[in-house]
Amino acid sequence: MKLNRIVVVGGSIAALTAAETLRIEGFDGSITVLSDEKVPPYTRVPLSKSALAGRELEDDLTLPAMSDDVDLRLHTRAEGLDVHRRLVHTKEGSVPFDGLVIATGARARTVGHRRGGERVLRDIEHSRSLRADLATASSVLVVGGGFLGMEIASTCRELGKDVTVVDREPPLERLLGPLVGARIRDAARMAGVRIRVAAGDVELVGGKTPSGARIANDEVLEADMVVSAVGDLPNIEWLLGSGLRLNGGVHVDAWCRARPNIVAAGDVAVQAGPDGSSRRTPSWTNAIEQARAAAQALLRAENAAPYRPSHYYWTEQFGLDVKMVGPPGSDGTPTISEGSLDCPPALLEWHTSGTAYRVVALNHGIRPAKLKRLVPAHHSRSVLR
Numbered sequence: 001m002k003l004n005r006i007v008v009v010g011g012s013i014a015a016l017t018a019a020e021t022l023r024i025e026g027f028d029g030s031i032t033v034l035s036d037e038k039v040p041p042y043t044r045v046p047l048s049k050s051a052l053a054g055r056e057l058e059d060d061l062t063l064p065a066m067s068d069d070v071d072l073r074l075h076t077r078a079e080g081l082d083v084h085r086r087l088v089h090t091k092e093g094s095v096p097f098d099g100l101v102i103a104t105g106a107r108a109r110t111v112g113h114r115r116g117g118e119r120v121l122r123d124i125e126h127s128r129s130l131r132a133d134l135a136t137a138s139s140v141l142v143v144g145g146g147f148l149g150m151e152i153a154s155t156c157r158e159l160g161k162d163v164t165v166v167d168r169e170p171p172l173e174r175l176l177g178p179l180v181g182a183r184i185r186d187a188a189r190m191a192g193v194r195i196r197v198a199a200g201d202v203e204l205v206g207g208k209t210p211s212g213a214r215i216a217n218d219e220v221l222e223a224d225m226v227v228s229a230v231g232d233l234p235n236i237e238w239l240l241g242s243g244l245r246l247n248g249g250v251h252v253d254a255w256c257r258a259r260p261n262i263v264a265a266g267d268v269a270v271q272a273g274p275d276g277s278s279r280r281t282p283s284w285t286n287a288i289e290q291a292r293a294a295a296q297a298l299l300r301a302e303n304a305a306p307y308r309p310s311h312y313y314w315t316e317q318f319g320l321d322v323k324m325v326g327p328p329g330s331d332g333t334p335t336i337s338e339g340s341l342d343c344p345p346a347l348l349e350w351h352t353s354g355t356a357y358r359v360v361a362l363n364h365g366i367r368p369a370k371l372k373r374l375v376p377a378h379h380s381r382s383v384l385r
């Protein structure tokens with residue numbers, strides 16, 4: 001079927017990349033982008049790092065503008081999808097499409113403070129208000145020790161705050177394994193961060209705005225400011241009842257298709273690995289690569305290449321620049337192939353049957369493209385769990 005009208009729903013990197021890829025691939029029909037944000041697409045990556053620290057201005061976060069011939073409609077939330085009549089419903093009316101790109105990403109998960117008012121960091125407004133309130137806070141409790149939680153902790157230390165991180169597991173261990181996780185936690189402690197590993201659930205306490213967290217034995221960790229960084233949830237509510245398979249995200253095939261004329265990409269998309277299990281891959285690089293693949297598949301179906309994620313991730317915290325290729329995990333024992341973990345630069349490799357399935361570079365100048373070549377793509381896919 002010839003596509004004349006493509007609608008992209010989402011206002012961030014996956015939506016922008018999909019729209020631009022459609023044009024690069026020669027699509028000359030209409031492209032309408034529906035974004036519920038008030039501002040044009042921007043990068044979220046610095047929101048926990050340089051922007052929160054005040055080293056980067058909000059204006060500098062704006063991503064390159066979409067082409068003039070893309071109809072970007074800000075402040076326009078998709079509220080429903082009719083797959084058969086090919087309509088996206090919004091408050092302003094229904095938008096018809098021949099092809100649809102779903103790129104509605106994710107929002108911050110919350111611990112579930114019973115009075116609401118929980119502070120999270122997902123968008124530019126969160127970052128702005130967090131930064132403003134940090135000016136008068138002297139202590140910060142970060143609930144969640146993943147990449148985001150530890151980045152927030154690092155920036156808050158940089159701003160001179162008294163910082164505690166609490167998690168049910170040692171921070172970063174599940175993502176980077178015991179060795180690298182411990183190395184980064186050491187750097188955090190050296191920087192003055194307290195790390196608490198809580199047995200069992202963490203419950204936020206206080207008035208509307210939490211003032212602390214209760215952990216095991218009724219101990220309460222108090223702080224002027226509490227920030228939850230406990231993962232994300234895909235934005236799929238607008239698709240309920242559409243008939244698309246929604247279970248922890250929009251399920252797509254190897255070409256990122258939910259239907260022949262509907263693709264999904266970025267933090268919202270769930271794709272099966274070769275072992276048959278399905279997962280989202282919430283990361284900046286995945287959003288870009290998957291959006292390109294999805295746009296190509298929308299135009300060329302199986303003649304386009306199936307999506308092969310590079311599994312490239314990075315984080316910056318406590319003076320450490322961490323680049324990783326391969327699925328995150330705590331399995332296996334790495335060998336240090338270059339440098340020293342105690343005094344980076346260091347390059348670590350995880351092998352099975354003589355082939356690397358994960359590499360981590362710490363303060364190492366290696367370019368991402370070269371790092372990716374160290375992990376054969378088919379191999380990094382085959383160990384996905």
Ligand SMILES: Cc1cc2nc3c(=O)[nH]c(=O)nc-3n(C[C@H](O)[C@H](O)[C@H](O)COP(=O)(O)OP(=O)(O)OC[C@H]3O[C@@H](n4cnc5c(N)ncnc54)[C@H](O)[C@@H]3O)c2cc1C
Nearest residue numbers: 010011012013014036045077078104105106266267283284
């Ligand atoms: C603070 C922070 C720091 C990060 N740092 C890193 C990092 O260092 N490295 C890394 O790899 N990744 C990082 N990430 C993750 C990365 O930013 C995300 O993986 C990426 O933004 C995903 O892009 P996306 O376009 O799929 O989704 P999102 O960025 O979530 O964008 C979804 C867009 O869709 C819009 N939308 C949602 N629902 C609707 C609707 N119904 N109608 C219309 N529009 C809708 C949203 O408002 C948003 O504009 C970070 C994320 C955050 C929050």
